Amino acid sequence: MRHDTSGVQRSGGRRKVTTAAELEQVAFDLFDEQGFERTTVTDIAAAAGIARRTFFHYFPSKNDIPWGDFDAGLERMRAEFRALPSDLPLMDAVRHCLVEFNRVPDEQAPDHRRRMRLILGVPALQAHSTLRFEAWREVVAEYVGHRLGQSSTALTPQTIAHATLGVALSAYQHWLDHPEQSLSSLLDTAMRELALAHAAQ
Amino acid sequence: MRHDTSGVQRSGGRRKVTTAAELEQVAFDLFDEQGFERTTVTDIAAAAGIARRTFFHYFPSKNDIPWGDFDAGLERMRAEFRALPSDLPLMDAVRHCLVEFNRVPDEQAPDHRRRMRLILGVPALQAHSTLRFEAWREVVAEYVGHRLGQSSTALTPQTIAHATLGVALSAYQHWLDHPEQSLSSLLDTAMRELALAHAAQ
DNA sequence: CACGGTATTTGCACCGAGTGCATTTTTACA
DNA sequence: TGTAAAAATGCACTCGGTGCAAATACCGTG
Numbered sequence: 001m002r003h004d005t006s007g008v009q010r011s012g013g014r015r016k017v018t019t020a021a022e023l024e025q026v027a028f029d030l031f032d033e034q035g036f037e038r039t040t041v042t043d044i045a046a047a048a049g050i051a052r053r054t055f056f057h058y059f060p061s062k063n064d065i066p067w068g069d070f071d072a073g074l075e076r077m078r079a080e081f082r083a084l085p086s087d088l089p090l091m092d093a094v095r096h097c098l099v100e101f102n103r104v105p106d107e108q109a110p111d112h113r114r115r116m117r118l119i120l121g122v123p124a125l126q127a128h129s130t131l132r133f134e135a136w137r138e139v140v141a142e143y144v145g146h147r148l149g150q151s152s153t154a155l156t157p158q159t160i161a162h163a164t165l166g167v168a169l170s171a172y173q174h175w176l177d178h179p180e181q182s183l184s185s186l187l188d189t190a191m192r193e194l195a196l197a198h199a200a201q
Numbered sequence: 202m203r204h205d206t207s208g209v210q211r212s213g214g215r216r217k218v219t220t221a222a223e224l225e226q227v228a229f230d231l232f233d234e235q236g237f238e239r240t241t242v243t244d245i246a247a248a249a250g251i252a253r254r255t256f257f258h259y260f261p262s263k264n265d266i267p268w269g270d271f272d273a274g275l276e277r278m279r280a281e282f283r284a285l286p287s288d289l290p291l292m293d294a295v296r297h298c299l300v301e302f303n304r305v306p307d308e309q310a311p312d313h314r315r316r317m318r319l320i321l322g323v324p325a326l327q328a329h330s331t332l333r334f335e336a337w338r339e340v341v342a343e344y345v346g347h348r349l350g351q352s353s354t355a356l357t358p359q360t361i362a363h364a365t366l367g368v369a370l371s372a373y374q375h376w377l378d379h380p381e382q383s384l385s386s387l388l389d390t391a392m393r394e395l396a397l398a399h400a401a402q
Numbered sequence: 403c404a405c406g407g408t409a410t411t412t413g414c415a416c417c418g419a420g421t422g423c424a425t426t427t428t429t430a431c432a
Numbered sequence: 433t434g435t436a437a438a439a440a441t442g443c444a445c446t447c448g449g450t451g452c453a454a455a456t457a458c459c460g461t462g
């Protein structure tokens with residue numbers, strides 16, 4: 001229940017009382033019961049047995065609760081990009097990493113769905129997601145820039161990054177509305193459909 | 202200075218004291234002076250000579266100030282889509298309307314730039330923009346769905362709409378960072394670059 | 403075992419956005 | 433002159449979030 005020891009060694013000082021993951025769990029339960037907006041931070045803190053002020057030592061904002069360890073995911077994606085052969089056509093590479101980044105084991109699928117239903121379904125979270133996805137786009141833009149010999153801030157890398165995020169979002173929305181289809185194939189299909197549309201005369 | 206008469210006939214009742222456009226002007230001046238986040242709604246109301254509460258009768262939120270009458274723009278874009286010949290290749294049509302929707306007369310360019318620098322530069326506004334752009338995407342998705350004989354909520358229309366918004370955002374960002382290039386050509390170029398990337402082997 | 407350094411928790415006061423509601427003010431028109 | 437409508441206003445309140453200082457719990461050391 002307690003005791004964190006998450007990598008950081010400590011030679012003194014008070015132990016952390018809880019973890020972000022635990023708070024997330026408590027919060028998700030409340031969100032399921034009464035919805036995101038009707039759940040206050042005070043509610044969450046009370047349910048977790050901590051002070052309201054303490055909550056903000058675990059999450060910078062209520063909007064950040066559903067994001068888990070997103071940064072670790074970004075690092076995974078960077079590694080995925082690095083591992084690709086450099087003669088793979090650019091958009092094939094991007095599509096591949098898009099699919100792999102969003103691959104989750106079957107047993108985690110329900111959790112992932114709930115997380116994403118929140119992020120993409122609650123207006124406040126949908127808005128906030130833009131700020132979190134910026135880092136994601138930057139990972140894509142850096143790879144594309146690298147491949148094209150351009151700065152990641154140049155027009156084409158940025159455009160491809162933005163567009164790819166758009167593809168991902170539409171595939172996710174479709175996945176949330178049609179649970180029977182696999183996320184991976186939706187991402188793959190959406191990416192290919194965009195290419196087809198561009199190719200069509 | 203007063204007197205609105207914006208289309209709506211009135212058979213009695215108090216006159217509006219100001220307009221959204223006037224409030225926007227007052228607010229923009231304050232944003233220029235002290236920045237968006239350091240400007241409170243109370244500041245804006247005071248500078249405009251109205252009560253704080255009244256501000257919220259003109260704008261649903263502080264975040265909506267820079268959006269002018271975006272809805273009119275959407276209607277314009279819908280009309281633009283309708284006017285296109287149906288044998289124009291789909292993505293040519295989308296690209297055309299993207300460029301036309303964002304065409305502004307030279308004399309309005311500085312204003313437009315300031316508006317967009319706010320919307321895309323201030324985190325709170327960037328986040329909020331996602332909610333406003335949803336309606337924009339829907340206009341694109343409806344056209345694409347119409348062209349493909351699909352529902353606007355189907356995967357491909359949604360994907361193209363999302364991706365096109367992404368293209369627009371990257372072009373805008375580039376325009377803000379490089380004022381010497383024209384927005385129209387950046388939008389056109391970005392759209393074509395995405396197509397090229399997809400076409401490349 | 404007491405002590406000192408350290409990290410964490412907590413309480414408190416405060417700010418700003420936004421809302422609900424009742425009241426007041428201003429207007430057109432009969 | 434009176435009346436109904438529309439708008440402005442004031443007020444109390446909720447909620448997210450922050451700054452700061454004090455309290456608490458833990459570690460290692462003498």
